[in-house]
Amino acid sequence: MLLRLSRLREDIPALLKLAGPLLVGQLAVIAFGVLDTAMTARYSADDLAALAMASAIFISVYVGLTGVVSALAPIAGQLFGAKRYDEIGEEVRQAIWLAILLSLFGALVLWNADLILDISQVSPEIHAKASLYMHILVLGLPASMAMRVLIALHNAVSRPTIITIVQLIGLAAKFPLNYLFIYGAFGIEGMGGPGCAVATVIINWLWLLITLWIVIAGRFYKPFALFTRFSKPDLHRIGVMLRLGMPIGFSYLIEVTSFTFMSLFIARLGTEALAGHQIVANIGTVIYMVPLSLSIATMTLVSQSIGANQQSKAEQIGWSSVFFTTTACAVIGLTAWFFRTELLNLYDPPEEVKQFAVPLFLFIAFYQIFDALQVSAAFILRAYRIAFWPMLIYALSLWGVGLGGGYLLGFNITGNVPLALQGASGFWAANSLSLGVAAVFLLYLFKRTAIRFQKTHPPVLV
Structure with a gap:
């Protein structure tokens, strides 16, 4: 234990250097939910109830799917430590295939979530709004899952700050987009609670496009050869990710x-x-x-x-x-x-x-x-x-x-x-x-x- 405590001076600064940006990014994501709840609450109680129900179902599905994709982080992290950089690109491409597969499964569940909503026996109005909320989020699920692949990559190679900056850009866009689609403006009719989903879908695709541009144009990512060639699905690599994920x-x-x-x-x-x-x-x-x-x-x-x-x-x-x-x-x-x-x-x-x-x-x-x-x-x-x-x-x-x-x-x-x-x-x-x-x-x-x-x-x- 004396040896381990003596390493605190070396280990803790390294941890804090990575954890600081991660913490800011996590809080930014939490702020999304706070904005959705606060702004929908001002619209109507029914919309808030629909948001609460739909969010609970979506989060239960989403965290399970993202957990599977997050297996890329330790796999790519070990490859990065071993300096096997070209293999990281292949693992990322296979993780994207896995993300596409999981997106299809998640879309199927969310599109048929009426079966879960029926259990709650809520009013038809709340049921309809919650259902619409989840149907809209289906449109952003592929972007969100692909983004989780890129987040896992950045965590693995000790570059979380990039993701945090992108998340903060999304947070800055969240309030005006929420306002536009919840309450309506510029000829767009207000949607109430489901408007939050529209804003989230737009930001999910914005996040993905910005991060892809950074990865493709950045010199740091060149050794990984992420998108220099096309890779067919590799059942062995995908199977390894599934066994861990x-x-x-x-x-x-x-x-x-x-x-x-x-x-x-x-x-x-x-x-x-x-x-x-x-x-x-x-x-x-x-x-x-x-x-x-x-x-x-x-x-x-x-x-x-x-x-x-x-x-x-x-x-x-x-x-x-x-x-x-x-x-x-x-x-x-x-x-x-x-x-x-x-x-x-x-x-x-x-x-x-x-x-x-x-x-x-x-x-x-x-x-x-x-x-x-x-x-x-x-x-x-x-x-x-x-x-x-x-x-x-x-x-x-x-x-x-x-x-x-x-x-x-x-x-x-x-x-x-x-x-x-x-x-x-x-x-x-x-x-x-x-x-x-x-x-x-x-x-x-x-x-x-x-x-x-x-x-x-x-x-x-x-």
């Missing part, structure tokens, strides 16, 4: 659905409980961008070290990141606890909602520690191209311990749950525990994997 995508889906069902269960406790939970969950989502950005940066550096056959360095970077990320998130969690009143006042909820929300901030303080541990370990394992076992760990912990335990505590199923752990607090406590369980197993898996790699991939003596 499908568990990653399913892991994303588990994370999203665990929080979705948590909200649905808490909704049974009343409007005030759900509103308080949503506020705290929103704050938690913003904070989560910190460990997520650091973890993506860690995956990049670890995968590059593995590709360069520097197995000891890869492990040391991993442990440095676990230590630093967890410490930073613990500080952020405690800060959120001490300033809980000020944070709540930013949302200006009714007093009864505040009463439900305040106790949940205690869980944010502890939640951040476990969340930082598990997400760091998960992304390190992806650098080693290990995703199947983490997927199983997530399923058992988040669905089993988190949702199952939350249900038992929140609704006092056994009849002897302390009052402090009933209601929304019970769900947050169980969710925190589930992340702690996941962290223990993922960190153990990382340690075992690092030892195995150092035995099976000894350094080449020159």
Whole structure:
């Protein structure tokens, strides 16, 4: 451990150099959802309800698909570390074929999402608006999936700043485009909530065109020979990506659905409980961008070290990141606890909602520690191209311990749950525990994997 701590001075600046732009980009993407919600809320309550339903369905589909494509990042990262630059171009071309295939599948699901909407039994007006929203997003799905390929490439080669700049350009265009298509102007009739989808589709294609221009014209990308030749689908390479990417995508889906069902269960406790939970969950989502950005940066550096056959360095970077990320998130969690009143006042909820929300901030303080541990370990394992076992760990912990335990505590199923752990607090406590369980197993898996790699991939003596 002394050796690992001594490396913090070297490892942390490298992590922060990559994680800083990633964090800004992640916050820019979150701002998209904030703008959509705030601007649609001013149009009508029905449009806001339709947006909420359609967004939940779309995000569940989208994160699963993008998780599959994100397998390119550790693959290309290892190739970059090994200086096998020409192979990166081939992997990117195969990832684009995979993105096209996934876009067709996603379009099929979104176009037939009426079957999911029927379960909610909402009014025909809300149903129609939500359906239109998803049908519009189908038009932007190919651009969005192709963009995810280019994002994975830039993360793999330590160039996240390019993507962040492009995302900020999109954010700048989001407000005027939203205004144009939600409320109407210049002869264009306002569409309400579905107008957000039109704006998003335009920005998705704008992002792709700008990034393609940068990649084609930039001197840095020449060694990769990305688009100098045409490649037919290579079933072997695509199969490798699927074997790594499908568990990653399913892991994303588990994370999203665990929080979705948590909200649905808490909704049974009343409007005030759900509103308080949503506020705290929103704050938690913003904070989560910190460990997520650091973890993506860690995956990049670890995968590059593995590709360069520097197995000891890869492990040391991993442990440095676990230590630093967890410490930073613990500080952020405690800060959120001490300033809980000020944070709540930013949302200006009714007093009864505040009463439900305040106790949940205690869980944010502890939640951040476990969340930082598990997400760091998960992304390190992806650098080693290990995703199947983490997927199983997530399923058992988040669905089993988190949702199952939350249900038992929140609704006092056994009849002897302390009052402090009933209601929304019970769900947050169980969710925190589930992340702690996941962290223990993922960190153990990382340690075992690092030892195995150092035995099976000894350094080449020159």
